[in-house]
Amino acid sequence: MAKRNRGWRQAFSVYVQPRVLGMIFLGFSAGLPFLLVFSTLSAWLRDEGIALSVIGYFSWVGVTYSTKVFWAPVIDRMALPGLTRLLGKRRGWMLIAQLGIALGLVGMGSSDVHQQLQQIALLAVAVAFCSSIQDIVVDAYRIEAAVPEYQGAMAAAYVFGYRVALLVAGAGAFYIADFSDWRTAYYAMASAMSVGIVATLLVAEPEHRSDQQAEAIEGSVESALGVDRKIGGPMKLIAWFSDAVVSPFVEFFVRNGKTGLLILCLIATYRLSDITMGVMANPFYLDLGFSKKEIAEISKLFGFVMTILGASLGGVLVVRFGIMRPLLLGAVMVASTNLLFALLAVSEPSLMLLAGVISADNLSGGIASAVFIAYLSSMTNSTYTATQYALFSSLMTLPAKLLGGLSGRVVEQYGYESFFIYAAVVGLPAIILAATLLALQRVARTDSHNR
Template sequence: MKQGSFDLAGLMNRRILVMLPLGFVSGLPLALTSGTLQAWLTVGGVDLKTIGIFTMVGLPYTLKFLWAPVMDRVVPPWLGRRRGWMVLTQLCVAIGLVLMAATNPKVHPGWMAAYAMLVAFLAASLDIVFDAYRTDTLHPQERGLGAAVWVNGYRIALLASGAGALVLADHVGWQMTYLTMAAVMLAGSFIVLISPDPTFVAEAPKSMKEAVGAPLAEFFGRPHAVGFLAVIMLYKLGDAFASALQTAFLIGGLGFSATDVGAVKGLGVFATLLGAFWGGLLMIRSGLVRSLLIFGVLQAVSNLGFVALAVAGKNGTALTAVIVVENVTGGMGTAAFVALVMSLCDPRYTATQFALLSSLEALGRVFAGRPSADVVALVGWTQFFVLTVVVALPGLWAVWRIRHSIEPEQKVAASTDVKESVATPISN
């Protein structure tokens, strides 16, 4: 399919359709080791200091690039390098959730913390191999839509393991809730069995030394490597600053209730799903570079809605409009950004390179909180949100600066050690 053409029926093939359930399985464990687990600990009577320690359970998600080379180097004896790891890690996550379900957090908080950390490690490993599989399976022109479908599955899973698990726990208890989630993870392994083989298959690194060093050498050997890193680190930075203290602004700055904010943020989740899917469809016509620029401008300009909200004050209608627009444009930007990261990965080292690049992007979200608070204290909310638009501009400039090098088709063609296998559409 050429850029600019649009054939939705032709895109509804196994490669695209399987991204929804696989995205769901990828996102399911996250809340079960964070927000949902905190709720279980609180209801179970665990003291607040101990609950605070449990927040460290999410550390593997930020450090997953450290063991990603293992998943590039080691090839399981079943289903190949990507699908083999997918089945293995899913089964292990399910076992970990069973262990959590069998543990009383009030009586054995240490064991619960150990099992939760194990599940987080395995789930982060699952993310590594899922990212690699998605990158190696989707054709360049499918990456925008495929990423959008994946994001939708991931977000739906967050709802299921977050709000859905809380409701379920009120009816059947925490142990049965976690056992149910383990069963869902187990069922997800069957999705892998019917998933297509990767489209772009490369030989695994021959040693751990190659698996660790070659991905970096290959990436930094490219003419515009520094420019690519600038785009990765800066493209979503404006969004990161705008969202860092968003809840504090709405509740503490404008006086909305927690219920008001919770309700509109729930609506925002669905707006993100819509934005991601819409962005994926638009990318088929516009291509990657134009989409990055257009969606980047939209997600930057959407921050001005918070400026208007700061001026207007407490207004429910305005709040809903601002959150919806912000989440739609953010979802569009995310679809384009994930497609970009996929296009930058060499199929020989997809797991390692994707993990490294996504970790660099996450730095903005991790460290935006404290600087945001300092800026708000200095200039106030209105000027702060104006500045978030300014913060987004370097990312757009970086995209424009290397626009001629962002060509996923060229990247695939340049991988001489890669062979392409044909995946069969199921649209007919």
């Protein structure tokens, strides 16, 4: 980027940009519903004496988040009568989703756990569905509302708001329930959605630029499929599917060529080390002999502060150096901090050492997350922002979650020290791919300069 020569002071000034500040409140709105249909809901049900087997079934609500890629094309293409004209393409969907979440939470709070458990389950699915829509639209808004060099800062602001919301929906809901009851807690959480609603009404709708190359690709794909819009009926539906679902894939590879495969491989492997290690982190702390209170205090205090600090630093690094160099740095840091856990595994239990390792892990994770979100954002085309980002985010987590499922077996057979070394090693593909793409970018820039 031509803007890499910015000084550090000027780079940090990105956080006073109105749209960057606005992302804090939209991030809060996105994070608030998550725990309310997962761990906080589980605590409420158990507190009311619901069987663990029944509570376990409620985890299936999470499937709604994992399948959001299927309705992202609809959100990218479908206009909401009245609202789209009044608020715009993104803010209209955002408002509908936020109102749906608030109403769903009120409904859950109004339901009797013992007499209307099925109703609570259906309302939880509805809240998760609306929340997944909000995630899609907020991601699309974040990408479209700022230039690429500000995407790291937008991501950092989003992470900060999201993390605060997790504290409110977790510890905050528990405090309210303890002081009053769970019904009041869910009513309070529903009212907290007003933060997102007000932010949606105040922020400006981003500019939606048409891409002539994307339009040409859509025409080519329709022609290849033998679609004729003029016939109507089924042909019109096939044409819509072609433009909304098939063309985003085709456009990505037309734009990136053979490098597109390397990019997809990087997206699929970048979180491998982080997620693989994360599955075993809390069992590891407990097996070392630390109490749940000590783990909670250190992970919440140091974890929250260092994650926010890391995400903020990641945003500044993107402004200062572009995306690719901080992306490589994040991959190296995440893999390296797993080796600190291996050191912790062979050391005498120490709260100071635990705090240091958790701090380093969350700092590197915060940097990597903000920069990686900026990278994914830069890979989308403005015509298919929501669809392509939803595809990238699904690809980002699926391989990591599948590999993470083997974590327990590795620990059982080889021990924690070997496991954390293994978790560091699985981060090598991301480091190699990031370095390769950085080198290709430099070659392309040199060729362009020589011309």
